[in-house]
Amino acid sequence: MVSARRSLKNLKAYKPGKPVEELKRELDLKEVYKLASNEIPFVPAYIFKAVLSQIPQINRYPEASSHYVRQKLARTLKVKPDRLVFGNGSDELIVMTLRAFVEERDEVIIGTPTFLIYEIQSQVAGARIKKVPLRDYRYDLETIARAITKKTKMIFIANPDNPHGTYVTHEEVVKFLNKVPKNVLVFFDEAYFEFVMNKDYPRTLALLKTRKNIIMSRTFSKAYGLAGVRIGYAVCDPEVAQCLNNVREPFNIDRFAQACASAALDNYRFVEKVKNHIVKEKRYLYRELAKLNLEYIESVTNFILINFKKDTARLNEYLLRKGIIVRPLAEWGLPEFFRVTVGLHKENEAFIRHLKGFLKNK
């Protein structure tokens, strides 16, 4: 056997939310509600034309530069096109950043618990990982700033955070950035940015204008409803973008993804509709959870973290048998918590109904 890299030893595998198709296969269920992966419950109808437009060229490689979606996104965000880098979802942007900037044994600072991919991929990169616990379910930027050493190369900040649904403010971020040395890269993962209504949420694009050590990533997988096609983007200094492009596989963004993302930017009203739905349904869920005396964290995103105060394994099993997939968080070190994605009203109702059923029967 050829030996794998040292950095792969004891690597935790990432276990994604259970797919609908898999649960249907396993339990022979007809109807399954997936409230596990923070997808929105709507299909963006406008992609139909975009998808069809690519079929006659499907035998041809996509444009390596993602030309059209790049031009359109640059106009939308009011940034120069050379500040944009596209990834096969935010996941690939995380990997590309590590591959371009982090040497083996460099220190990477990560919140804990947070989105698991930061740790897994930093470990693959051979980085030394320093974990700073969240405080009151929020990223603790002050402690993170104090944790920076000469060996620190990069800091991941999920804002809003997953699985907590909380965020750090513009003011907090500015204070934090003023303490970060210029040779340390800060990666702001704003995958859930579109859902945030709060006025004190960071204006990261403005912060980027005067700082070269920031990468901001966003995605079309969440609010835009395009998780199935895989496209995300980073905004950063053009020189940083060049480094990311240097390690990028030339055809990382396929034709359908480029066309769908381009159509998505022309149809922002869809996102507005989604946001309104989420706000309304979060209110419903908060109310029902309160009635059940369950503690939850108020969320600025499309998911809610619930403190079940006992191990959620049996609850999870129960819900799966009822055809409802939520996200148990034992892998995050939170065995007594679970995360539920805001779904359609009937899905949220079914979730609450079966949750009640479980609590009654226990």
Add this chain to the structure above:
Amino acid sequence: MVSARRSLKNLKAYKPGKPVEELKRELDLKEVYKLASNEIPFVPAYIFKAVLSQIPQINRYPEASSHYVRQKLARTLKVKPDRLVFGNGSDELIVMTLRAFVEERDEVIIGTPTFLIYEIQSQVAGARIKKVPLRDYRYDLETIARAITKKTKMIFIANPDNPHGTYVTHEEVVKFLNKVPKNVLVFFDEAYFEFVMNKDYPRTLALLKTRKNIIMSRTFSKAYGLAGVRIGYAVCDPEVAQCLNNVREPFNIDRFAQACASAALDNYRFVEKVKNHIVKEKRYLYRELAKLNLEYIESVTNFILINFKKDTARLNEYLLRKGIIVRPLAEWGLPEFFRVTVGLHKENEAFIRHLKGFLKNK
């Protein structure tokens, strides 16, 4: 500015074949024939249904396991499903292999000239690259075997090779593998495998059964006509597959790619049709090139390497203005060669016509 990794210094960027859309934009051309990126000139009509089937779930993440296409491919190849790893094109399989197995300063052996991504991505990985020149336009397995040292971790073999269109035989490969230590990984890139008609081409799947140090990659981008959707696969020992999956981004294969590849496996007759077309058109091109006294390398693939015996820059410019994109090879260190992909008959005719025009006018 945050410093990039040392390994990125002096990195050559990969310059893909010029996209049709780009040339149309630049020269305001209506008709452009792309004979630059070894795509087949047919659109696989059977993907239509596969693509449509995914639209109603486009807001949902794809299955991380690529379940259906994995099961189908395993049956097709008669291998166990856990021997398969899917990549966002072969490119990603190359990157995943380097990320899983190659430590910084490990030695990687690469033929020269060959597919450029091996060198670029090995350099990103921080590997020491040892180049072994091809001999008579073919991979020189004997010299490669002799070049192996204690520091060698991995060897890339493009078979058939790109840009030469030549291959190494089963017998040569067996002899070679018998000389390769078990701790050295051999990556056989068989992207053009489907085009090969020769009976002495390696039976790599059989070789894989008794050897753990082989990764074989293939792709749906070439003979299957799915370059636009990005999916390739590796076959290897299950333990090696596990290492690749450990570094893989969970949702690297999008919904359309999984569905299209699955449909492709049900429609192998399409590939047979493609192969027959290529054989016929290669005969036409060989004949016409011979009439023009141009030297070419006989190819087992869908492209032909032409020895122009003088710098091809002016020829390339001339053809671009006529709306014909071929692949100049200066970046491969072959400024007097160019590569032409076998297209539709009318495309091949137009290529020959304009090639004649250039030769007359010079």
